[in-house]
Amino acid sequence: MRCSWLADLTHTRPSRITHAVRRLTEAGLVERVRCESDRRSWFASLTEQGREVLGRAWVPHVRSIQENLLDALTDEQREQLLDISRTLLAHLAPASPLAGEAAPPRPGPQAASA
Template sequence: METETGTRWLTEDEQQAWRAHLDVSRLLMHQLERDLHPFGLTNNDYEILVNLSEADDHRLRMSDLATVTLQSKSRLSHQVTRMENAGLVRRESCESDRRGLYAVLTDQGWNTMREVAPHHVASVRRHFIDLLSPEELDSLHSSLGPVAEHLRSSRGIG
């Protein structure tokens, strides 16, 4: 239904799908955060550890890490400072750009990832993956893949 202002309001089915997506997103992230809490980590901490653990030499430029984690450079800097204080990461200067810095996964950060990852995967399975059939997972991936790609490309994220 379109109004005189040109707004295409959501149909009842579209509204239900949108709200279900919002509910699942919020509730799932809240649950995953709760399951990381015993390890002293937040979802943001874990995301940073994952990105660094998968990067070459376990390091990423701070600006690149801000991009992939969808954080401002300022917010990421505060986050990395907290993680440095916990011994999980360290900053290193970038030789090719004196203003640039790398975030680097420490041995303690790597050991933390190795300890926490199995628990996190079990949580993802328990609260998401195992609740859906293989066909539903395929459908979800097919449905949400184009949305994710659209949002990545609109932000300039590869």
């Protein structure tokens, strides 16, 4: 991904992305690749080591969100959180395909007990 796109996506200054990419590059997790069509631009690309670290972190991260956030909320609160999250996403990243996405259908009581 272009470093400038990362800055836009994260609503941060390009200098912060440059600093983060430099640190990730030093750790061997990311490599900088020059854009062939625009020699002024750089891409940040995960290295194989970066992919491995991401792969190991994914499952515990998702489990932690489930246990520490979602499981602590009632069904009504989860619906409210989803609505609030979509509202913020539409404000912060209106071009995101998720910004206008309708809430997924919830299973009825019959499906939950099956």
